[in-house]
Amino acid sequence: MIQVLVIVHALLAVGLLGALTHQAFSVARASASAKHNIVDRFRGVSSPAFTNTIIILFIVTSICGGLLYPRYRIDVRTTLEDLQLRAANGIFEIKEHFAAVGLGLLPVYWLAWRPGAAAEYVATRKYLTWILAFLAWWNFLVGEVLNNIKGLFP
Amino acid sequence: MSRYAQFKVFSILFGVVYTLCFYLQGAYPLSPWWAPFRYYPAIAEWHVERQPPETAGPAILWYAWLAEAFVFSALVSVVVPRRLADRISAGSVWIIPAALIVVILVYERRWFL
Numbered sequence: 001m002i003q004v005l006v007i008v009h010a011l012l013a014v015g016l017l018g019a020l021t022h023q024a025f026s027v028a029r030a031s032a033s034a035k036h037n038i039v040d041r042f043r044g045v046s047s048p049a050f051t052n053t054i055i056i057l058f059i060v061t062s063i064c065g066g067l068l069y070p071r072y073r074i075d076v077r078t079t080l081e082d083l084q085l086r087a088a089n090g091i092f093e094i095k096e097h098f099a100a101v102g103l104g105l106l107p108v109y110w111l112a113w114r115p116g117a118a119a120e121y122v123a124t125r126k127y128l129t130w131i132l133a134f135l136a137w138w139n140f141l142v143g144e145v146l147n148n149i150k151g152l153f154p
Numbered sequence: 155m156s157r158y159a160q161f162k163v164f165s166i167l168f169g170v171v172y173t174l175c176f177y178l179q180g181a182y183p184l185s186p187w188w189a190p191f192r193y194y195p196a197i198a199e200w201h202v203e204r205q206p207p208e209t210a211g212p213a214i215l216w217y218a219w220l221a222e223a224f225v226f227s228a229l230v231s232v233v234v235p236r237r238l239a240d241r242i243s244a245g246s247v248w249i250i251p252a253a254l255i256v257v258i259l260v261y262e263r264r265w266f267l
Contacts, residue, residue: 070195090265104168107161108247120244127248
């Protein structure tokens with residue numbers, strides 16, 4: 001059961017990363033009218049269409065992580081402590097804090113991306129999207145490193 | 155926009171309260187205020203009181219910090235007058251969380267020293 005949950009957690013995180021990275025790229029610069037290369041096509045998505053999906057994926061992925069946390073605390077963290085891998089514990093501590101900060105940002109992120117949001121929110125939605133993308137990338141990479149730590153650091 | 159202005163209060167407060175909770179828990183580990191409940195995964199039980207680690211194993215405080223941040227932020231965002239919430243600048247809703255991320259990274263550097 002726990003293996004299924006780990007895989008579901010990872011798949012949800014991949015979906016979240018894809019949506020957030022598309023949106024983060026699309027707000028970085030005004031979309032080019034002629035989409036010749038792959039970067040332009042990657043950026044040239046309808047950013048607002050991703051917002052609700054990102055919010056739902058962020059919440060569901062976090063809930064999944066919260067369900068996995070007890071098993072991590074007992075099995076993985078104690079192993080890391082036994083092996084004196086303090087940095088590995090540290091990056092996970094940051095991961096849990098980042099998940100919390102990201103969850104808290106979701107209401108205002110939704111507000112900034114609402115259709116018809118005031119012009120003053122143009123910069124805000126760009127930076128909020130970048131912050132959420134940074135948090136999601138950190139959490140994904142840390143999760144993958146910790147999941148594969150025995151192979152990465154034999 | 156003012157109809158949802160309270161969302162700005164919630165989002166700013168949530169991160170601040172969460173960060174304060176885990177920081178103060180570290181500074182005052184015996185205080186019950188910063189983590190009002192704990193989950194002990196080894197025995198699969200929730201407790202308000204601290205349990206001895208020899209019998210209960212390690213505790214998870216993350217759920218309590220999240221719950222505390224959610225309840226406090228939700229209450230304040232409901233109570234705060236809308237005209238005050240409207241005065242919160244659009245910039246502060248990303249600058250404060252960005253600053254919190256830096257604070258978290260600086261605080262957690264203790265793991266890498």
